[in-house]
Amino acid sequence: MAWIERTLRxxxxxxxxxxxEGFLNHEIPQLxxxxxxxxxxxxxxxxxxxxxTVAGPLTLRRAYYRGPKGGRYPLDETLGLHDRYTPAVxxxxxxxxxxxxxxxLASETLRRFAGLDIPxxxxxxxxxxxxxxxxDWMHHRPADKRPTPVEILNIQTDMTGIPARPEDLEGIxxxxxxxxxxxxxxxxxxxxxxxxxxxxxxxxxxxxxTYLTAFCDGTDFGAKLRDEAMKRGYATARQTVFIGDGxxxxxxxxxxxxxxxxxxxxxxxxxxxxxxxCQTLESDEQAAKTLFKKWRRRLKINGLPKxxxxxxxxxxxxxxxxxxxxxxQLEYFNKNAARMTYGTFRxxxxxxxxxxxxxxxxxxxxxxxxxxGMRWHCSGAENVLAFRSLIKSNLFDAYCSNYRRAA
Numbered sequence: 001m002a003w004i005e006r007t008l009r010x011x012x013x014x015x016x017x018x019x020x021e022g023f024l025n026h027e028i029p030q031l032x033x034x035x036x037x038x039x040x041x042x043x044x045x046x047x048x049x050x051x052x053t054v055a056g057p058l059t060l061r062r063a064y065y066r067g068p069k070g071g072r073y074p075l076d077e078t079l080g081l082h083d084r085y086t087p088a089v090x091x092x093x094x095x096x097x098x099x100x101x102x103x104x105l106a107s108e109t110l111r112r113f114a115g116l117d118i119p120x121x122x123x124x125x126x127x128x129x130x131x132x133x134x135x136d137w138m139h140h141r142p143a144d145k146r147p148t149p150v151e152i153l154n155i156q157t158d159m160t161g162i163p164a165r166p167e168d169l170e171g172i173x174x175x176x177x178x179x180x181x182x183x184x185x186x187x188x189x190x191x192x193x194x195x196x197x198x199x200x201x202x203x204x205x206x207x208x209x210t211y212l213t214a215f216c217d218g219t220d221f222g223a224k225l226r227d228e229a230m231k232r233g234y235a236t237a238r239q240t241v242f243i244g245d246g247x248x249x250x251x252x253x254x255x256x257x258x259x260x261x262x263x264x265x266x267x268x269x270x271x272x273x274x275x276x277x278c279q280t281l282e283s284d285e286q287a288a289k290t291l292f293k294k295w296r297r298r299l300k301i302n303g304l305p306k307x308x309x310x311x312x313x314x315x316x317x318x319x320x321x322x323x324x325x326x327x328x329q330l331e332y333f334n335k336n337a338a339r340m341t342y343g344t345f346r347x348x349x350x351x352x353x354x355x356x357x358x359x360x361x362x363x364x365x366x367x368x369x370x371x372x373g374m375r376w377h378c379s380g381a382e383n384v385l386a387f388r389s390l391i392k393s394n395l396f397d398a399y400c401s402n403y404r405r406a407a
Contacts, residue, residue: 009115010115013055013056013115014056016055016056017053017055017056017057017058018058020053020055020058021058021059021060024058024060024079025059025060025061028075028079029063029075032075032078035063035065035074035075035078036074037065037067038065038067038069039067039068040067040068041065041066041067041068042065042066042067043063043064043065044064044065044066044071045063045064046061046062046063046064047061047062047064047073048060048061049062049084050084051081051084051085051086052084052085052086052089052116052118053086053088053089054086054088054089054092054114054116056115056116060075062074062075062076063075082126082129082130083125083126085118085126087400089116089118090126090130091400092110092114092116093106093110093118093122093123093126093127094126094127094130094134094387095387095391095396096109096110096123097123097124097126097127097384097387098127098368098384098385098387098388098390098391099368099388099391101367101368101371102120102371103120103121103123103124103127104120105120106120106123107119107120107122107123110123124380127383127384127387128379128380128383130383130387131382131383131384131386131387132382132383132386134383134386134387134390134399135382135386135389137399137402138212138386138389138390138393138395138399139224139227139228141231141395141398142231143230143231143232143233144231144232144233146233146236149233149236149237149238150193150232150233150234150236150237150238151193151194151195151237151238151239152193152194152202152237152238152239152240152241152349152350153191153192153193153229153232153233153234153237153239153240153241154190154191154192154193154194154204154240154241154242154243154351154356155189155190155191155225155229155234155240155241155242155243155258155261156189156190156191156242156243156244156354156356156357157187157188157189157190157221157225157244157250157253157357158187158188158244158245158354158357158358158360158361159185159186159187159188159247159249160185160186160188160361160365160366161182161183161184161185161186161370162183162184162185162186162365162369162370162376162378162381163182163183163369163370163374163375163376164181164182164183164184164375164376164377164378164381165375165376165377167377168184168376168377168378169181169182169184172184184215184376184378185215186213186214186215186365186381186385187213187214187215187216187218187221188211188212188213188357188360188361188364188365189211189212189213189221189224189225189228189357190209190210190211190356190357190360191209191210191225191228191229191232192204192205192208192209192210192232192356193205193208193232193233194349194351196349200349201349202349202350202351204356207394208232209356209360209392209393210228210231210232210389210393210395211360211364211389211392211393212224212225212228212389213364213365213382213385213386213389214382215378215381215382218249218250218252218253219253219256221253222253222256222257223257225253225257226257226258229258234258239262240258240260240261240262241261241262241264241350241351242254242258242261242262242263242264243264243265243266243351243352243353243354243357244263244264244265244266244354245265245266245269245354246265246266246269246270246273246332246336246339251263262345262350263338263339264339264340264342264345264350264351264352265336265339265340266352266353266354266358267299267300267342267352267353268353268354269354270299270333270336270340271296271299273329273332273333274292274295274296274299274333275292276329277311277326277329277330278291278292278295280322280325280326280329281311281314281315281318281326295307299340299342300342300343300346301342301343302341302342302343302344303343304333304337304340304341305337307333308330308333308334308337311326311330312326312327312330314326315327315330360392363392364385364388364389364392365385368384368385368388369381369384369385
């Protein structure tokens with residue numbers, strides 16, 4: 001049965017390719033008429049080319065014109081061909097190249113699911129050729145049209161590393177013993193809206209999350225993130241909540257671009273620091289675990305001031321080196337105290353965890369660019385992630401409908 005299905009499918013696609021070939025070679029030129037010539041341009045000859053369509057390969061005969069600035073094929077331009085691929089095939093290549101774990105696997109996906117024999121290298125070339133334009137389209141797309149203001153707009157950001165090629169690591173300081181780096185840091189942003197469920201707990205609105213990634217400093221990324229937030233309704237949102245892991249560059253970005261946002265340190269990152277503090281205070285492992293559970297509950301109900309006071313009092317009873325380490329750890333909590341009133345945030349229906357952006361670091365960046373043996377040029381990673389962000393943001397279909405303008 002499988003053989004019969006495949007045989008019938010292949011036969012029908014060959015018939016479709018013949019019909020499409022006749023239409024493109026005979027009907028389209030008559031419908032379009034004589035192409036508009038550029039200054040000094042003249043007809044040279046009719047030339048054939050094998051073109052890859054979703055129906056399979058076909059021979060396209062088109063007029064070649066030459067002028068002072070070189071030659072061109074007006075029919076190729078009218079049809080929106082990229083090299084020898086039609087727009088529909090290009091869209092399949094970009095999707096597969098972004099979503100599969102490698103370009104070779106994308107080639108195999110196209111062969112098995114679309115019947116297209118396209119080498120992985122060609123998929124990579126197309127993704128690299130169109131990635132920057134896809135990112136530019138996403139950046140300049142129209143803002144969301146909303147009848148009412150957004151109640152709560154969430155913005156989250158984080159940073160992760162991508163294994164890079166040696167030439168892309170020149171001058172980059174890393175964590176290796178000699179100070180060198182093996183990865184380039186890429187910033188990731190996530191913007192989404194939320195509602196409250198029947199129990200009053202916050203939940204992300206389905207299909208509202210948009211993502212962006214970029215190799216740039218915090219200032220430039222802040223500008224990109226603000227532009228994305230504006231498209232999602234930031235200017236009229238009744239409340240904006242910004243969640244980060246406590247890194248200084250994040251709060252500098254927020255204070256620069258989102259001054260009116262409620263700032264929240266991700267609860268789970270705060271708990272990591274709290275766990276380290278408890279281990280410093282208690283040398284016994286079980287005692288440290290017990291203290292951590294107690295203080296974790298306290299932290300979640302606005303108990304940070306009492307927690308800090310107790311930790312400071314305990315520090316006075318310990319040796320000076322240990323006490324100094326504890327005071328140093330307490331600086332993190334003192335600096336972020338206003339961002340850790342988790343009981344208040346929860347009563348207001350805010351998220352207190354940055355799971356959305358943490359997840360995007362995995363499912364957008366890591367699952368495509370951090371597999372075994374991968375080493376990337378920054379430009380190549382950006383091109384792949386541009387399409388991956390479009391797809392994960394549910395914007396790929398909108399991009400495809402504007403393909404000619406975007407490309």
